[in-house]
Amino acid sequence: MIALTGMRLRAFVRTGRSVAPLIAALAVLSVLYGGGRAEAGEAYGASALILFPVLAWQTKILLDVEPDVQRRLARVAAGSAGREITAGLLAAAVAGLGTIAIALALPWLVQGVKPDPGGLGGDVAAVALGFGVHLLALLPAVALGGLACRAVTRSAGNGVAVLVTGAVLAIVLGLQGSPVPWLVPPLMATARFTASGSGAATALWLTVHAFLWSGAALAVYSRLRRTRA
Amino acid sequence: MHLDDVWLRYRRGGSWVLRQVTAELSAGEIAVVLGRNGAGKSTLLQLIAGVLRPSRGRVAGRPAAVGWVPERFPADQPHTVSAYLHAMAAVRGLRAAAAGRAVDGWIERLGLGGFRDVKLPELSKGTAQKVGLAQALLVSPGLLILDEPWEGLDAATRELVPAIVLEVAAAGGRVLVSDHRGETVRLPGAARWTVADGGLAVAPAEADQHCVVEVAVSAADLPGAVARLREQGHRVLRVREEVGS
Known part of the structure; x- marks a missing residue:
């Protein structure tokens, strides 16, 4: 499974398909940090929110790099559908972690965030919080990107429709006062959490919500992929 | 099965x-x-x-x-022949040394030696099909x-x-x-x-279908070989000199 994960990541990089989402990530981060310095925690909350569609798109591109017949060959070689499916999701997660690393480092390089008055310890805590909130965006982004990939949707048009609809609904249904916030991953709620600095209980609930949503979406993805090789 | x-x-x-x-x-x-x-x-x-x-x-x-050779090998991939076969061997669970032996063996046998470092999209249809055959045989299926x-x-x-x-x-x-x-x-x-x-x-x-197998034997051992084949119940149809020998 690790070998197949590596093979898919190499194909993603060598075909140059990794460049477009990377440029998109840099573009949205430039817009975010171009207007002056912000508190690190709050900035990371907004960063995770705006990177969500980019991470989902990156996942779709990575999963679509492999020709359909090669994906089937990989399933036969790996010995089970589960291993082949998991290897694709792992590759998408690793690529997403690369994008997140850039998102965490960039604001410090361009002085887009204010250093913590408490010193280095405060800055490290802010980066750790930033990593956590980006992970809460990465898991559902990988799930949404998977549901939009060609193997599931069977056409480029359907894939784009799933991706755009999922990203828009995640924001619209996540707005404060939404009657059904549980229908979408807690991206907006996480951004509000980092801005307000709510307590540990909120952080725990957001984490549970993100895991449950991602788990459900990944279960649907896995079920569909078992019959859609 | x-x-x-x-x-x-x-x-x-x-x-x-x-x-x-x-x-x-x-x-x-x-x-x-x-x-x-x-x-x-x-x-x-x-x-x-x-x-x-x-x-x-x-x-x-x-x-x-299971080794599966699809009707058309998917050559639109950014790997060289050697890198692709090594990667597929790893996917099949072979360690580096065993993968190297398997890949080298099939590259040699299928006449892919001159294409080791050629990228898959640059291969002709027939050569790509050989790569498809090789990937299916990296482990004994x-x-x-x-x-x-x-x-x-x-x-x-x-x-x-x-x-x-x-x-x-x-x-x-x-x-x-x-x-x-x-x-x-x-x-x-x-x-x-x-x-x-x-x-x-x-x-x-x-069950009663018969096949013709062409076998080359040493000229010195020809009478013995023919006799042994007949003893085993086979019909010897023809004896001829090997072309090019």
Whole structure:
């Protein structure tokens, strides 16, 4: 499974398909940090929110790099559908972690965030919080990107429709006062959490919500992929 | 392994591509899958390989190591021949040393030595098909599935395919070969599976069918070799001098 994960990541990089989402990530981060310095925690909350569609798109591109017949060959070689499916999701997660690393480092390089008055310890805590909130965006982004990939949707048009609809609904249904916030991953709620600095209980609930949503979406993805090789 | 009342359709509510398919393939057995274009041969092979899941019924007893050679090798990938085969060997669970031996062995045998560092999209159709053949054989397959394996291959490799099939069968592997060009006359003694109208008709290998095997023996040992073959019940049809010897 690790070998197949590596093979898919190499194909993603060598075909140059990794460049477009990377440029998109840099573009949205430039817009975010171009207007002056912000508190690190709050900035990371907004960063995770705006990177969500980019991470989902990156996942779709990575999963679509492999020709359909090669994906089937990989399933036969790996010995089970589960291993082949998991290897694709792992590759998408690793690529997403690369994008997140850039998102965490960039604001410090361009002085887009204010250093913590408490010193280095405060800055490290802010980066750790930033990593956590980006992970809460990465898991559902990988799930949404998977549901939009060609193997599931069977056409480029359907894939784009799933991706755009999922990203828009995640924001619209996540707005404060939404009657059904549980229908979408807690991206907006996480951004509000980092801005307000709510307590540990909120952080725990957001984490549970993100895991449950991602788990459900990944279960649907896995079920569909078992019959859609 | 066996197929028990297998049905398959690609979409819920769609028409059935395969219906009530029941068949068995024992260890060491070879079966040729016949049928017109679009009859469902490739679908049946992908079902048996584990690529597709039956909508109803089940495929049971599939060996752990399956080698599948698709009708068209997907050459639109950014790997070189060597890197691709090493990666596929790793996916099959081979460690670096074993992968190196397997890859080198099949590159040598299939005449791919000059293409090691060539990227897959730059290969001709026949050479790409050899890569497809090599990836299926990196580990000794308990089930080898060849979908139109003769397409685009040069004469030398066309001759090699039956030899590989017989080797896999001799090692206890099951082999399925699809063919719509009559090339499977090179596989006498194989069972005939005919796909038509969504169903499968199985005709077992003819027990009394005879094949001609050309064997080169040392001229000094010729009388003894002929005598031994006759003692074993074989008919010696003709003795001739080897061309080029």
